[in-house]
Amino acid sequence: MPAATFPLGQPKGLALGGTGVPEHPGGQANADVLVAAAWEDGVRYFDTAPMYGGGVAERLMGRALAAYPRADLVLSSKVGRLVRGDEPVPPGEDPLWRFDFSADGIRRSVEESLERLGVDRLDVAFVHDPDAFLALVTRESYPALERLRDEGLVGRIGVGVCQVPTLLHLLRETRVEVALLAGRLSLVDGEAVDEVLPLVAEQGVTLVVASVLHAGLVDGRDSGQLHYAPTPPEVVLQVAAIKEVCDRHGTPIGAAALQFVLARPEVAMALTGAVDVDQWRQNLAWSRWPVPAKLWRDLAAAGLLSSDLPPALVERASTA
Numbered sequence: 001m002p003a004a005t006f007p008l009g010q011p012k013g014l015a016l017g018g019t020g021v022p023e024h025p026g027g028q029a030n031a032d033v034l035v036a037a038a039w040e041d042g043v044r045y046f047d048t049a050p051m052y053g054g055g056v057a058e059r060l061m062g063r064a065l066a067a068y069p070r071a072d073l074v075l076s077s078k079v080g081r082l083v084r085g086d087e088p089v090p091p092g093e094d095p096l097w098r099f100d101f102s103a104d105g106i107r108r109s110v111e112e113s114l115e116r117l118g119v120d121r122l123d124v125a126f127v128h129d130p131d132a133f134l135a136l137v138t139r140e141s142y143p144a145l146e147r148l149r150d151e152g153l154v155g156r157i158g159v160g161v162c163q164v165p166t167l168l169h170l171l172r173e174t175r176v177e178v179a180l181l182a183g184r185l186s187l188v189d190g191e192a193v194d195e196v197l198p199l200v201a202e203q204g205v206t207l208v209v210a211s212v213l214h215a216g217l218v219d220g221r222d223s224g225q226l227h228y229a230p231t232p233p234e235v236v237l238q239v240a241a242i243k244e245v246c247d248r249h250g251t252p253i254g255a256a257a258l259q260f261v262l263a264r265p266e267v268a269m270a271l272t273g274a275v276d277v278d279q280w281r282q283n284l285a286w287s288r289w290p291v292p293a294k295l296w297r298d299l300a301a302a303g304l305l306s307s308d309l310p311p312a313l314v315e316r317a318s319t320a
Contacts, residue, residue, distance in 0.1 A: 008206065008269050009044030009074035013262065014287050016046050016280065017210060018061050019273030022053025028060055030276055035064035037277040041284055047180070047208075047271055048117070049078035049128060049160075050109060054096030055116050062117035075117065076124035076178075078160055079109040080133070080141065101133045106144035110153055121153055124178050126160035127170070134169055142174045162211075162227065164191045171199050180271070183211035183227055185264070187218055187242060187257045188235055190307030197266045210271040212261050218242070219254035219286075242304050245295060254282070255289035256299070262287065263310040293317045 008015065016038040024030040035046070046065060048057045058077060065073060081097040082105060089095045100109070110125060125145055130137045148154040158178035161167045170176055179200060185192040200207045215223040217231060218239055226235055239253070246253045262270055270287070274280035296317040300309050309317065 008208075009072070010042055010269075012268060013270070014043065014258075014284055015208070015269045015271050016043050017271035017273040018046070018048030018052050018057035020275035020279070021048075021060050021273075022056040024275050026276070028063060031060035031064045032067075034274060034277050034280055035061065036067075037280055038274075039068060041280075044072060045074045045076075045269060047076045047124075049081070049126075050083050050113060050116075051078065051081045051097055051128065055083040055112075058113055058116035062119065066118055070119060074123045075119065076126060076158070076180075077113045077117065077122050078126040078128035079106050079113075079145070080128040080130055080137075082109055083112065099133070101127070101130055101136045101141045103140040103144040106141050107148065110145075110148055114153065121155060123155040124158050125154045125156075126158040126178070126180050128160050129162060129166075130159075130170075131161070131163050131166045134166065134173075137170065138173055156206075158206075164196060167192075168195055168199065171196075171203065171205065176203070176205050178206045178208065180208045180210060182209070183214060185209050185261055185267070186212050186214060186306060187253075187260050188214065188226075188238055188306050190305075193307040197264065201266050206268045207266050208269045208271060209261055209267055210273070212270055212272075213254060213257055213283075218257045219252070238304060241302070242299060245298050245302065245304065249292045249295040249298070251289060251291050251295055252286055255286035255291055256295065258283065258287045259289070259291055260305070260310070260313070263312045265311070293319075 021031050048061050080101050082100045083097050127137055127141050145154055145157045156177040159170045159176050160180035162182045164184050167179060167181060181192055213219045214226055224231055243253045246256050261267060272283045274283060293316045296309055296313045299305050
């Protein structure tokens, strides 16, 4: 089955991720409005994780999604980080969660996520950023998820990562059904193009991408960071040059960023961690913006892109 046809509950495009929900002071009211807007716009795939706010995102999104038929939506969450609750926090560790990729930890993670979300199953369970735990994931995490799948608590087994080497290892060593890759397929980072894209296409893995806008780097809300480190000066210059071309064509850089990724045939969906309904609607509008074909020609000719244009954009640029 080609990757992009996996039934994530909606046509290819944007889906709603839960990373931004805990950041909004509006709490449940904001989450309800955000989910309602996404649902109205045709979204049926929603993603979250115990890490986001230490369980807060799961609770907020679970309550918001309770208003909609469970059979009509696809819900994913992640394993490998347990919410701490009242347990003591060792020095230097995160106060909200701790790593646990053991078999017992995986089961506990799924069961606690189901409770916070108020559902009886996860459609997709992603092993979450297991970069330093690959042997344990192969030995314990993945078999534990297979058992949970056999019990009906998990539908598909996936991997959610920021590091391309981690994803490649798990694609080769386990049976990944859905891959979530953050930040490594974008206007300014093409690390996933040469090896990940051919491999997911060959294996029929559903590829979901996230962090396409790099926390504002390529849509005007620059956080000053790329991959959780200060943005390299050359990337700052690259983004500025791309924006200049986009401005010349009357196109928001966010529209170019989203559509550059969505044009990839291997990509099934792009997650956006919108904080509120305004940000969601802005991202949705960018994903549907009529980007002029000449913009793609100009970006490619100037050598400003992280990789070659996807075939669909090459065809558009060459026939316009």
